[in-house]
Amino acid sequence: MSSVSSQQQMVVIGAGVIGLVTACCLQQQGHQVLLLDGNGVGQGCSFGNAGHLATEQVFPLADPALLPKLPGFLLDPLGPLAIRPRYFLKALPFFVRFINQMRPKKRSANMQALKQLLQSAIPAWQQLLDDAGCAHLIKTDGSLLVFEQTALAQVEQVAQSYAQQGVALEVLTKAQLQSRFPGLADSVNYAIWFSEVGQTISPNLLNQALFQWFLSMGGQFLQQKVANISSRHGLAVHLEPNQMAAAQQSEATPQIIATAQLVVCAGVHSKSLLAQLGFKLPIEAERGYHLMTSPALLPVLPVASFERKMIMTPMQEGLRLAGTVEFAGTELADNWQRAERLRFHGEALWPALLNKPQLKDAKNGKAEASAALAAAGNDVSPDLSKIRPANCWSGMRPTLPDSLPVISGCDIPGLWFHLGHQHLGLTMAASSTRLLLKLMAKEPGSAQLAAPFSLKRFN
Template sequence: MQQVTVVGAGVVGLCTAYFLQHSGYSVLLMDANPPAEGCSKGNAGHFATEQVFPLADPSLLRQLPALLLQANSPLKIRASYLLKSLPWFCRFIGNMAAAKQQALQAALSQLNGPSMASWQKLATLCQSQDLFCHHGALLVSEHSNQLNLQQQYQRYRAAGIDVSLRDQAETQTLEPLLANNICGSLDFTEVAHTVDPWLLCQRIFAAFKAAGGQWLQSKLLTIQSGSPLQLSTSSSIFNTEQLVICAGAHSAALTAQLGWRIPLEAERGYHLMAQAVGLSRPVSSLERKFIMTPMQSGLRLAGTAEFSGLDAAPDFHRAHMLLQHARSLLSTAIEPTKPASVWYGNRPSLPDSLPVLGPCPAHAGVHYNFGHQHLGLTQAAYSAELICQSLHGNLPQGKLAPYRIDRFGPYRHQKKQA
């Protein structure tokens, strides 16, 4: 039985480890932290298969000055990090050309389209159907002029997304607790959410171990290419025949050891848990760029994007401002849980909004599955299936071409480890 080591125990790594173990590999899953302690614990819980548009939207250029100056803006770049983040944003802007937008949208659609089927398969295998709600999701607008909402509706329809345009009365019929200042919404009927992202990950981890998977809580320090690959951790040195890097925002340091310099940024998001108010589905705001998701433990308010570096101290004002946004969208009183529960995590973000998927072009036995940005939960199960099929040699040629690591530049020789 061939051995595979999966590095990273977030939702992407957990799904990858499970599908590989289930398909006949002997899998070792490793992480410096317990399973699902990063973004997989605190995400919005929304399987956002409708989000097929790259984030590098040309309209952002007009909005950027206002976004950076507003106190409660959904986007923040810390002054101390501005210069360091400029190369990433230059690449980001470079993806705004129409031809690139079209290609990136096609690549995102290729991942999002089959994602819910993969999750339904995994939920059945892991006996986790009870953690899924298939009530759809709403994108609401507060502006009395519905032109922007109508334009978004046409855009989604043109992309093949199943969506309906709802007026104010129809929106409030769907979610009676929404405030009167909401003029309409987009109703996405083919999406879902989980009532507990962390528990979902724990179920996958338990199923992985029950299937014979092995777990090592240790930090991967170095990778030495060869046959077999040699891994050095904080607790041991061992060999593996195959390696899959699923380390989220920490993946760039590992790929650099293998000769790849990639523009991976830690795009920080926050959440605040509020007491349940009775929403039945995720509700996101077109203007405020945040989402409210009903969960078992209350209403999760999540969102925002902050560029401050991987190890910067959190700014929990970013979490508390989500409560102000929620109060503007709801007709009922909303209070934080007692004690107040706030969280932050680092999304692994690449400037073209696509993950890195597939085999390493330079080192046999190395594979990549990271960089899913805002769609880590959404794409985790299907990305894992793709990696599994790739290792088995069952993927059509070119299937993973849009997600290759060498799209960011050529290979540089691996540095020898000390």
Template sequence: MTKEKETVAVIGAGIIGVNCALQLQAHGYNVTLIDKAGIGEGCSKGNAGHFATEQVFPLAEFNLLWQLPKLLLDPLGPVSISPKYLPTVLPWFFKFIGNMYTAKRHKNMEALKALNKHAIELYKPLLKAANAEHLLTSKGSLLVFETTNINTVTKHFNTYKNAGVAVKLLDRQQTLLLEPSIHNKVNYSLYFTDVGHTVDPYLFCQSLANYAFSLGTVFKKLAISKINYREKNIELANNSEKLVFDKVVIATGAWSKVLAEQLGYNLPMEYERGYHLDIPEINKDHALTRPVASAERKFIITPMTHGLRLAGTVEFAGLDLPANMKRANSLYKNALNVLSNISPYDCEAPTDEQRWMGFRPSMPDSLPVIGTAPLHNNIYFAVGHQHLGLTLGAVTGKLITQLVNGEATYLDISPFSLERFNKA
């Protein structure tokens, strides 16, 4: 069977699924993109818009353990755990702690570095073909410090530099020269020169999807509840419809666990609930031009077409508990200490359009699952990208396309294999 006749379903139309569909379609496959909600309606719509190639360090580190009591007591802190959800999340945390040991952490860091290395460059030809180059801005980003002493800031700087990240250490004056709207409470910053951002992550995702459609990709709005693997093809089903494909890519983000379990796989995924708050920018003469993250407050501010997006925080509360929008409101109070030109915002009378909550699919080793299913040759996983979904979209699409083509991948993907959680 030729590629032109081979049918491939990509389940999940977030930025990962869209990139997989686009690149598979461009390589001659007959692609159907399937999603229960629409194009980019999850984290791809509400993320911070930051192409975070500087984030090469796994989240699991021993320093977090000493902060656990505080995390449990502060429901509006940078990281919170719902008491109702704590028993459910504990097994994941035990695996997370197991990845804190130096050897494992270093191995995971090297794997993240390999993924991030070409992440932005691989987007550029896709965006050019989609007439969406204007949606990628390459002005770097800042990590600012208010109260951290210079010795500790220098230590952070050296850690990034030694990991091969392009970074500069700036004092207050140098920081204000780059971004005049930054608050004078900020004393130092790390300037990551090679990263980028998008002014509209939702449009970014939709633009790539529209390009895929122009090449022939078909979209179906459908919730897949069952996946049946057969020797010659794969059947996808919901309550009213059955579809048959030669190959299937699972890119369903936080909802991947059920499909993996149907195929007999353990996927130890948790759901980091992230929040954002959108506010207008009050001083256009000193408008922010690049993302600014706070080292102490653990959130990020990104300039977007509508103004500013305040995003971040981590909440472990599963998929079913209602959103705690007080966490979104708290981002505004933090932003007042990072920028000096923040618009007034009434936390008591917000609009639904300003606040958002989404689910980051997180693995205990901070590595996504990218690869062929261990026991199902025509099924591929592209899930668990945690805080790097937008960043790694083009990379993941390239790797999945190489796998479907039967080619050698351009980098070693063994660290991302589902086998690491499913050893006999």
């Protein structure tokens, strides 16, 4: 077997936003870092996320209030959740673990751990981007959570639950919304303005700016897929044969990179890499979709819907409609109907998205769409699964049952894990990396801070 390098001081597997920030911070500290990713830089969820720095999302996904809503979600073709029938049994062990995390003590502990990373998320990003010279790529004007049919008493109850966790907010009436945030549909009656959250003007621009900074500091990148990791004779990364090289050779052998320190930031693809080393990682791919649109008028900040469970984020490229959760694993074809359905919700909330001069009734529009799509249910139309419609995207959110990432070392010296940030990868990338670096440097108190994120919690 050939070796692409005799020794690398640091190797980071995965060039999504978690791996990029990790590689940048390690390189900035003076390490020589090699970044590996077979799909290129800033792809997957790091490319297509909602762009929202969602520091208000202090509540773990495993919420007992979700259980009575599940049937309605699953039966609604326009709903926020889908489970492919062919994948249900494979996902069942994850769902069992997920429901177990709804117990009050576990949910409370998970929430405190999430808050630890979220409270420092935006300051950590601001410092990182100041260092990188691209602070303009994030804004901190806040975001809206809008309500159409929810009564004021419940809106205030929701607001209070956030406020009790230290989230800065203000409840706004329809009149206040029309004055301060014009453009929302008349169906929006109330909103919670989260005043201390942020967004990026473009996830793609953010990723590319970080990558250029990484290269300017002397970091190295290799676009090649990792086949496996070995630790028998020291840490080594085995790469899959380069396809171009394989076409020119009768027998292509994997390349091997020996390294003193290795950080795995490969999202859902980390599961197979860890399994080769004997670690069990109950990670699941929450497939999400987005639809890019170009209305003449953009909202001035992200707008999420309490009832519709989706979000609209103004970006340099246009207005991104994002959301939905689909459990379909990593192999089944995308169901592009789920991305296209986001338009119905977007038009109902933001009339500028409508091609027609007058806003059609939101309820009738949803009813018409539901009738047209009901036959498809949660399965995939063959036509839509083969060809991606223009401006649509899908990606795999790496989610663990307790909604916490893995920020951890292990019994193998020099091997570290930084993965599983669910819907909050962009939000927590900088603060999560800060904790990882403290752990790697064995700073006093770091082991205690990182304990909730240890890989050992699953073994």
